[in-house]
Amino acid sequence: MTDGLVLIPTYNERENAELIIRKVFSLSQPFDVLIIDDGSPDGTATIVRELMVEFPGRLFLEERSGKMGLGTAYLHGFGWALARGYEYVFEMDADFSHNPEDLMRLYDACAYQGYDLAIGSRYIEGVNVVNWPMSRVLMSYFASAYVRLVTRMPIMDATAGFKCYTAPVLRVITRERIRFVGYAFQIEMKWLAYKYGFRLKEVPIVFTDRTRGTSKMSKGIFKEAFFGVVQMKISSLFRRFDRSAAASPTGTAHRTGPLTAATVGPADSETRQTTS
Numbered sequence: 662m663t664d665g666l667v668l669i670p671t672y673n674e675r676e677n678a679e680l681i682i683r684k685v686f687s688l689s690q691p692f693d694v695l696i697i698d699d700g701s702p703d704g705t706a707t708i709v710r711e712l713m714v715e716f717p718g719r720l721f722l723e724e725r726s727g728k729m730g731l732g733t734a735y736l737h738g739f740g741w742a743l744a745r746g747y748e749y750v751f752e753m754d755a756d757f758s759h760n761p762e763d764l765m766r767l768y769d770a771c772a773y774q775g776y777d778l779a780i781g782s783r784y785i786e787g788v789n790v791v792n793w794p795m796s797r798v799l800m801s802y803f804a805s806a807y808v809r810l811v812t813r814m815p816i817m818d819a820t821a822g823f824k825c826y827t828a829p830v831l832r833v834i835t836r837e838r839i840r841f842v843g844y845a846f847q848i849e850m851k852w853l854a855y856k857y858g859f860r861l862k863e864v865p866i867v868f869t870d871r872t873r874g875t876s877k878m879s880k881g882i883f884k885e886a887f888f889g890v891v892q893m894k895i896s897s898l899f900r901r902f903d904r905s906a907a908a909s910p911t912g913t914a915h916r917t918g919p920l921t922a923a924t925v926g927p928a929d930s931e932t933r934q935t936t937s
Contacts, residue, residue, distance in 0.1 A: 662718070663691045665749040665768055665825075666742045670734035671696055673703045674755040681753075682712055682720060684761045690768060692751070695721045695741060697734040731822075732846030736839060739831050748772075750831060752824045759823040763866050767825035770862045777830045778854045780816065781823030782863035792870035804886065808848055811890050814855050817863060820886070822847050830859050833907045845889035852893055856902040 667685055671678060678696070685694055694716075698706040709722045723737060735752055742750045749771055753759045763781055770779035783789050784805060790798050801820060808819035834853040841849050854861060 662745070662747075663693055664747060664772075665690070665692045665751065665764075666738075666745075666747040667692050667694045667751045667753055667764065668735060668738035668742070669694060669696050669753055669755050670731055670738075671698045671701060671705045671709075671755050672728055673701045673705065675701070675703045675705045675708055677755045677757065678705050678708045679712060681755050681757060681761065682709070682716075684757075685764065686716060686719065688761065688765060690765045691719075692764060692768075693719050693721070693747070695723060695738055697723045697725065697738050699725050699728045699734065730842030730846075732839060732842035735846070736835065739826075739835050743828060743831055743835070748828050750826045750828070752822055752826075754822060758868055758870055760866065760869070763823065763864070764825075766864050766866075767823070770864055771825050771827050774862065775860065776862040777827050777859035778851070778861045779825040780818060780821050780851065780861060780863045781866040781868075782816075782818040782821055783866065783868045784817040785863040786865040789865065789867045790870075791867060793868075807887070808890050811894050812852060814852060816851055816855070816861065819848050819851060820844060821851075823866060823868075824850075826854075830854050830857075833857055833859075833904055836907050840892070841885055841889050843885045845886040848886060848890060849893060852897075853902075856897060857904045857907065858902070859904075 669681065682694055682696075685692055696706075696709045698709065700706075706722060706724050709720070713720050713722065723741060725734070725737070739750060749768055751764060751767065753761070753764070759781060767779040767781060770776045784802060788798060788802060790801070793801075805817060805819040808814065809816065812819075834850060834857065837853055839846065839849060851861065
């Protein structure tokens, strides 16, 4: 087992699944991969199971009963990774909008430069987006500007979904009750890491829109993000962010219930799927 795990949520990604898995495993820096599939009717999980025979002990699959949202998929993966001792946990899309080659740069920022959360940023050095219509570029760019205005969080790409978390960050912020499951989930996770005083670094990347498969974005996702940012800011005014208390075995942070609506599963319950 390596110290890094790449989480890739999938829903109807049969055109990309094998390609993205093989690309990650071709990198000079070894990473394990966990696919979290939300019951894809196109057979994505079947493709992954077949590849597990070729990559035993490196490729894993968690299958969920239906489409439950990006945020719950990642929270499921975070719990899975922490239960198995991974030190660096990555979020990455399956559609090659995030270049797998950049995994090593995110890893370097955390493993060797000492940052707690590395963010693959489209906007830290200008605007680095390929194949998006101008309307979507502007919406994304000004969404991040809006987040900075409301929260004062100094992150240029607040909605970025290509990230590397260190285990200490996840141990603290996953004790929170995470409110959002869509676009706002990415903002909320950065916000919590920032408020708890972790060191965040934006690593410049080039984001390329998918060329295979179908986008999962919707107007509802943007609506959640717009109002969610205000909710986060207001609620933060009435609480403390105590990292030591949140990280302690008895600490509860601000959480009063389950990690999320998704079932993460206890550490002593083996959910890793392997092929003998």
